[in-house]
Amino acid sequence: MSNPHPKRQLKFGVVPTGVGGPGEHNRWLDPDIPVDASVNIDWYIDVARQAEAAKFDLVFIVDSQFITPHSPPHYLNRLEPLTLLSALAVATSRIGLVGTATTSYNDPYNLTRRLASLDLISRGRAGWNVVTSGDAGTAGNYGKEEHYDYDTRYGRAHEYLEVARGLWRSYEDGALVRDRETGVFLDPSKLHALNHKGEFFSVAGPLNIQRSPQGEPVIFQAGDSEQGRDLGAAIADGIFTHAKTVEQGQAFYNDIKGRAAKLGRDPAQIVILPGTNVTIGDTDEHAREIECHWHDQDHSFGQALGELGRSFGWHDFSQYDLDAPFPREALEFARRSFFTNAKKVTDQAIAQCLTLRQVVENSRTLRSSPFVGSAETVANEIARWFEARAFDGLNVYAGHPSQFRRFTGEVVPLLQERGLFRTDYEADTLRGNLGIDVPTNRREPAQRTDAASASTREAVAA
Template sequence: MTVQRQLHLGAILEGVGTDQHSWRDPDLPGDASVDIDWYIRNAKLAEEAKFDLVFIVDSPFITPDTAPHFLNRLEPLTLLSAVATHTSRIGLVGTLTTSYWEPYNVARQFGSLDHISRGRAGWNVVTTGLEGAAQNYGREEHFLHADRYARAQEFVDVVRGLWDSYEDDAFPRDKASGVFLDKAKQHRLDHKGDYFSVAGPLALTRSRQGQPVIFQAGDSSEGRTLDASIADGTFAAAQDFDSGRRYYADLKSRAATLGRNPDHIKVLPGLFPVLADTDEEAQRLAREQQETLDIGKLLVQLGRAFPNGDSMA
């Protein structure tokens, strides 16, 4: 039996680039990362091309050597709310860390984006590997790796619970009788866990799609287990076809072990296309890009997730 499968495409809108050289492209505006018109224009192009989503990366820590896009860029939820009003079908996925936010705020923000976009919001759940981020949020030390993932699991569970604070028909809004809310259909969460205590309810109804879509991109064992537990879609960073197949099989196996239907998780591998009129021209452009790379800046990029982040991007 032939099984029909749907190819899903997403476009990462990263302004002047999360590498160290893309910003020098003469066709790219130098202020693209803070120009909302640039994001709107490219999101509309992706929508016209039938892409499923646009994706906004983010991180909570920088140094002077950080890649250009991260040095000066718009906050994802604000950005996507603006893009939502200029698009109608494409998904809007933003990155937000579970390590330095609170579930109630996140539930409200992404729930609001889901309403503004009429059911097109997605949350890329990250735990933040940048140790320097701790000092931006009143902590002397970053969370331990295992704690970050345990916290993330509980964080997402709480957010999803808050998104279900109201049943779909909780608001009759009957002006004749004066009944705005059916109180029996509003539900407190009353969550008390290892990391969070959240009473609820959230002051926002479910959106047209019910809840925002959850994405994740962890590649450690803990990260893959979190993927398998919470994700509707994952961003895979496999460098070749065989490693991509191994990642796919491992993720689906973990999902099945956790009692989930593996088919409910979509896997989106990363692609970095070089576009030109001919293969020869594309190969030439790719070579030129490689030749202009600065090994010093590449080492800085590699060091982002390691300790002593005050000297690394």
């Protein structure tokens, strides 16, 4: 069990997006980045080892499975997350390894087996970022005419996690006896089939792999819609999000932890980790100059126009007159895509009578990260957010390599001096370092298990 009164400390993740993710199409022009970084295992190992040397909690690998010519370079050509993380597992020893995988286009048995394998290979450092896939075009890559609607996607995700956790608990502790003297390898009374039959999945089980030192992979989730927040509060150990101000961070933090408490969960067992860019300079003014420089260099108007379509199911906005009112009818193309974000864009355009050109220019406007300045300024701001409970830590985008080196080499030591961040790992597992309990592996009569699952689903639906 966790310490009932642990000292609260920051948690850090690193997000390596190689040659450039959304809004940074030209990052690959930085000579400090290999032009093949997104498929270069040596580059990933270097970033992971830098983060591990700084005592980061995790490496987080993002993913999607649909591209267009307008996709950012990192999306056009990148390694599959679990394959990549398996390589990082043998090149590191303590840092957590978290990968994105969709519940919409993976069968539960196959994916839970791959995740359990990563968890064993890494000796208990695996994590799964559960997504339902916002890119509607993904459906066509899996033989489907159209993407699932929101309710179906999240309904599948809830049931998927129920199946995954059931499969990960196929073996009770001590089931694999492995006694050479008696010749007994397995205690069959401690191996359990799942026999799940639900609305979306039918899975017999059992899973043919034992649990890891942390029990099972740590579950992460990112989603700002009502369904996404409900899913995170119900199933996640960690939440990936974004926040522009302390107040926004606090509101999200309190909302997620409040929803979790209503479901009977301990809110302290969920870590909130917003993703952010961090820019460090010799002075605050120098840092702002660096941020402006890379903002101007890394993206163009044409790239932003193409990328605008992603939230709208990759709708082609180049067909419209740039100086006509924003085409509000485009929102219909977002119904099975990133609808929450698309609606925000559309609502703002309508409310402010913006043209398409103005919407694109608005998307390119520099929205300075809260964490820009000298190392001391950035450390102070991170401490302020943390102590205000606007987050439990940060997912730091690796971005331009020189900036990540400055963060680990200058900001992290300041936070360590203040006792806000570890100077060494507390544990060998991801759960241990995040302060999250190992899930119990207690078997119950089928009727009690089914009743508990039904109760959880009803609570989430409510």
